Amino acid sequence: MAGLVTLNAVPVGSSALVTKISAAGMTRRRLLDLGLVPGTRVEVVRRSLLGDPVAYNIRGALVALRKEQSSQVVVSNGE
Amino acid sequence: MSAVSGTYHPPVLRNQPILALAGNPNTGKSTLFNALTGLRQHTGNWPGKTVLQARGSLVHDGRKYIVVDLPGTYSPLANSAEEEVARDFICFAKPDVTVVVVDATCLERNLSLVLQVMEITEKVVVCVNLIDEARRRGIRIDIRRLSQKLGLPVVATAARTGEGLGQLLDEAVGVIRGTLKPKPNRTIYHKKIEEAVSSLEPEVRACLNGELDSRWVALRLLEGDASIVEFLKRLSSEAMHPLESTVIGYQRCVDSLMKQANKLSGHGQNEVRDSIVQTIYEAAERIARGVISREVEQKTDWDRKIDNILTSPVWxxxxxxxxxxxxxxxxxxxxxxxxxxxxxxxxxxxxxxxxxxxxxxxxxxxxxxxxxxxxxxxxxxxxxxxxxxxxxxxxxxxxxxxxxxxxxxxxxxxxxxxxxxxxxxxxxxxxxxxxxxxxxxxxxxxxxxxxxxxxxxxxxxxxxxxxxxxxxxxxxxxxxxxxxxxxxxxxxxxxxxxxxxxxxxxxxxxxxxxxxxxxxxIPSSFVLELPPYRRPQVGQVIVRSLLDRTIFVLxxxxxxxxxxxxxxxxxxxxxxxxxxxxxxxxxxxxxxxxxxxxxxxxxxxxxxxxxxxxxxxxxxxxxxxxxxxxxxxxxxxxxxxxxxxxxxxxxxxxxxxxxxxxxxxxxxxxxxxxxxxxxxxxxxxxxxxxxxxxxxxxxxxxxxxxxxxxxx
Structure with a gap:
């Protein structure tokens, strides 16, 4: 079942498709510039030692986001 | 003299042609810069992540060229200090050629910057760097096809071994001298955006007086890029328009442009921006798919294995x-x-x-x-x-x-x-x-x-x-x-x-x-890239750290x-x-x-x-x-x-x-x-x-x- 969640809720080891970015302003631009445009597949690679930030595989690059940012990326969960 | 802005102060003397290096962070840009300039550089700053550009020079066929290493960026918009320096340099200092360095192992991601830079200037050469690393990972890139798709000269290089550097210089110098004229295949956006651009562009062109690419400026105005408005106002107050009457006329021009742009994109500036970025990434994806072939299925992912240890909760x-x-x-x-x-x-x-x-x-x-x-x-x-x-x-x-x-x-x-x-x-x-x-x-x-x-x-x-x-x-x-x-x-x-x-x-x-x-x-937004591990270049590290750090500090x-x-x-x-x-x-x-x-x-x-x-x-x-x-x-x-x-x-x-x-x-x-x-x-x-x-x-x-x- 595919449901809409935010990226921070996706467990390590699974992946999701970006549906939209709910952030505004500069954060929005940052996230878009990373290639987080709708339709992009994002893989959750690892959590850091203290649980946050989390590293994601976005278009072949490994990028770490804090929860404040990843919670503004809406994704459709499930394969 | 060109107009100056922000953190960057362009060279006053332009008797030598300028070659600028742009690119995403971690593409081996600094290695390329070192390989091109050798020891002929005067960097006051430290190697690593500073927002200053390093500058050096090189001699090719008996002529001297200035080489400027711009900060690593993901986009040529002014979202951050690094990007502002890079953008201002490309827009205002107008390098005679901009070499965009891309990582051969991560081409798709890097191409979006190429697609954006070639909207600002035609004088672009693409340098597909780290080609040796890509080869090792079984990634093949069809350079000729990439060049056709982009409409730009493309050279594959391995900066650390010197592979391809001669050819890169030949192409870059060709662009500088005008013997090689790139014809970039610019990205076509959504129909509505294109319509708005074509109705806005003529007036932009009249306003700009040939200083910047009018299509690029029109696109930025449509997506409500606040920094571009700043930018235009700054242009008006500096060297380009010395007469007061012209300045007033110019500012009026900018104001009217903004009004028009706002009318065209309505309240949908965010949507315009989203659509533009999405189109760019789709284009990058399409181009990358057409030129990359993988010889073998991915071998062991060593980076992940190393990260498993180095960032492990226990170790x-x-x-x-x-x-x-x-x-x-x-x-x-x-x-x-x-x-x-x-x-x-x-x-x-x-x-x-x-x-x-x-x-x-x-x-x-x-x-x-x-x-x-x-x-x-x-x-x-x-x-x-x-x-x-x-x-x-x-x-x-x-x-x-x-x-x-x-x-x-x-x-x-x-x-x-x-x-x-x-x-x-x-x-x-x-x-x-x-x-x-x-x-x-x-x-x-x-x-x-x-x-x-x-x-x-x-x-x-x-x-x-x-x-x-x-x-x-x-x-x-x-x-x-x-x-x-x-x-x-x-x-x-x-x-x-x-x-x-x-x-x-x-x-x-x-x-x-x-x-x-x-x-x-409260903490502001934060993005941290974890680049692939690279085998350090021991010899160069020793020489550079002795010269740049030890001698300098001592x-x-x-x-x-x-x-x-x-x-x-x-x-x-x-x-x-x-x-x-x-x-x-x-x-x-x-x-x-x-x-x-x-x-x-x-x-x-x-x-x-x-x-x-x-x-x-x-x-x-x-x-x-x-x-x-x-x-x-x-x-x-x-x-x-x-x-x-x-x-x-x-x-x-x-x-x-x-x-x-x-x-x-x-x-x-x-x-x-x-x-x-x-x-x-x-x-x-x-x-x-x-x-x-x-x-x-x-x-x-x-x-x-x-x-x-x-x-x-």
Whole structure:
């Protein structure tokens, strides 16, 4: 079942498709510039030692986001 | 002359053509820059993540070209300080050719920057770098096809081996000379956006007077890019329109353009932006798919395996500490012998100089000032500083080169977040290990002013290269005295590593305190890229770190140490009544010093060392020696003799000196940089007072605690 969640809720080891970015302003631009445009597949690679930030595989690059940012990326969960 | 803006000041003289290097971070751009310019570069900044561009020159077919290395960026819009520098350079300084460096192993991601840069200028050459790495991973790229799809010259290179560099230069020079004219296939956007662009563009063109690409400006206006409006207004007020009437006309023009753009995109500027970015990424994906072929299915992902260990919840911190300790251990065991040899040689020279002065019948004061003051202080700086620096810098650069620092930032970010600080502060802190002034400068990468200030004010809590050698020397002397010889290296190593960890803890605590008192607010957004690991280029690292760091830092230290040595000789040899000025000053400071576990001479050395921390220990030695019978100090061993036997230092004195070395005011250069960056005397003063207060408090408590417990 595919449901809409935010990226921070996706467990390590699974992946999701970006549906939209709910952030505004500069954060929005940052996230878009990373290639987080709708339709992009994002893989959750690892959590850091203290649980946050989390590293994601976005278009072949490994990028770490804090929860404040990843919670503004809406994704459709499930394969 | 072209119009200037923001942080970048373009060259005034344009008699030589300019080749600019742009690209995403971690594409090997700096390696390419080094390979192209060799040693013909004058970089005032440090290699690594600074927001300044490095500049050098190269000679090709008998003509000289200026090469500018722009900061690594993901997009040519002004979302961050790095991007602003890169964009302003491409737009205003108008390089004769812009080489966009892309990573062959991650082409799709990198192509989006190429697609955006070629909207600003046609004079673009694409350099597909790290082609050797791609080959190793079984990735094949059809260069000719890529060139056709982009409409740009494309060259595959491996900057570290020099592969393809000749061809790259040929193409770049071709573009500069106009014999090669790129015809970029520009990205076509959604129909509605294209319609709006075509209705806006003619007026934009009339306004711009050929200064910038009108299509690019029209697109930026439509997506409501606030910085582009700034940009246009700035253009109007500068060199391009010298007549007042034109300026007014121009501003009116910009205003009307904005109104039109707003009407066209309505309230949907966000949608316009989203659609543009999405189209660019789709185009990048399509192009990449058409030119990349994978020979074999992906082999073992080594990066992930290494990350599993280096950022593991169990091993992450122990490995971080272990690597730090390893670097220190190699430095201090390796530096011992050369230090002794150097000291021996330099003081033999001093004896010869004395002979010379005697033979010439020079007056006593001249010999004292020049030889016992100026020369001796400079010699001490070289003997104490050079060997540890020559070992420490290359080792640290190797870790940096391999891609370990971003992992450190990743591991530590949780702490920084809890301290209310920006995630990039872990990186600016790492820069501080090189030089606090460079660390302060690198704080520009933090966009939020509040968090930038926190990072700036706390940068001094990590010891810079000027302070490491002194810490290492003191640790070696005292840890060595405390235990048997075989263990002394290990104890000294653990002491220095412990101090660094303490410094990081103080950084976090001070950041936490600041973000709850003077600088309240919430952490702003943070993105950290973890680039693939790369095998460091050992040879180049050694050469570069010796040239850029060791020689630079040492040179600065000697320049400051020489007059300081002269000053100390004067202070030590000018008497008021029957005591020297030096003793009077040290006597004044002695009560405070004693309470802090130090003495008056040590505090005085820290004060005289304000211009550069490198000279604190040499100045201290000089002032001790001025009232002592020991006139020929040499190695670590004689330093131990001086401090322990003649001045009565205990391990507590050494510990407090090291702690104060870690926490006191930043050096003159760092303070000057803070003043310039923050443009405020108040914050500059606080940047000196906060660490000084921390240092005094720490030393007082340690001294009283240790004495109270009867440990000394």
């Amino acid at each position: 992450g911190f122990p490995i971080m500490f272990g690597l730090l300790a390893g670097v220190f251990w190699i430095t201090l065991t390796g530096a011992n012998y050369p230090s002794a040899v150097l000291a021996d040689g330099l003081f033999r020279v001093e004896a010869r100089l004395t002979d010379l002065f005697t033979a010439l019948n020079a007056p006593e004061w001249l010999h004292g000032f020049l030889v016992l003051g100026v020369y001796r202080c400079a010699a001490w700086v070289v003997a104490v500083m050079l060997p540890p620096m020559a070992i420490f810098f290359p080792l640290f650069t190797l870790l940096e080169d391999a891609g370990y620092l971003p992992r450190v930032a990743f591991n530590l970010d949780g702490f920084f977040k809890r301290a209310g600080a920006h995630g990039k502060q872990a990186l600016t802190m790492s820069m501080g290990f090189g030089c606090n002034a460079a660390g302060v400068l690198s704080c520009r990468i933090i966009e939020s002013p509040r968090e930038r200030l926190i990072a700036t004010l706390t940068n001094v809590f990590v010891p810079c290269n000027g302070r490491f050698p002194a810490l290492i020397a003191l640790a070696t002397i005292f840890a060595g005295g405390a235990v048997t010889i075989s263990l002394s290296g290990i104890v000294a190593t653990l002491t220095v590593s412990g101090l660094v960890v303490f410094g990081i803890a103080v950084t976090l605590f001070a950041s936490w305190l600041l973000s709850r008192t003077l600088l309240q607010g 040179g600065r230290a000697v320049i400051i140490a020489a007059p300081a040595g002269g000053l100390i000789w004067v202070l030590a040899n000018t008497a008021v009544g029957d005591v020297t000025i030096l003793s009077v000053l040290a006597g004044q400071l002695d009560p405070l010093g004693r309470n802090m576990g130090l003495d008056g001479f040590i505090l005085l050395a820290f004060i005289l060392g304000l211009p550069a921390n490198e000279i604190v220990l040499p100045v201290l030695i000089m002032s001790y020696l001025s009232g002592s019978a020991l006139t020929e100090p040499g190695s670590i061993a004689s330093l131990r003799q001086l401090l322990v036997e003649q001045q009565g230092w205990t391990w507590l004195t050494a510990l407090c000196t090291m702690l104060f070395m870690l926490c006191h005011w930043p050096c003159g250069t760092a303070l000057y940089t803070i003043r310039r960056e923050q443009n405020s005397w108040r914050w500059t003063l606080l940047a000196a007072l906060i660490p000084a207060a921390v240092g005094v408090l720490v030393c007082l408590s340690v001294n009283y605690a240790v004495r109270g417990l009867g440990l000394v």
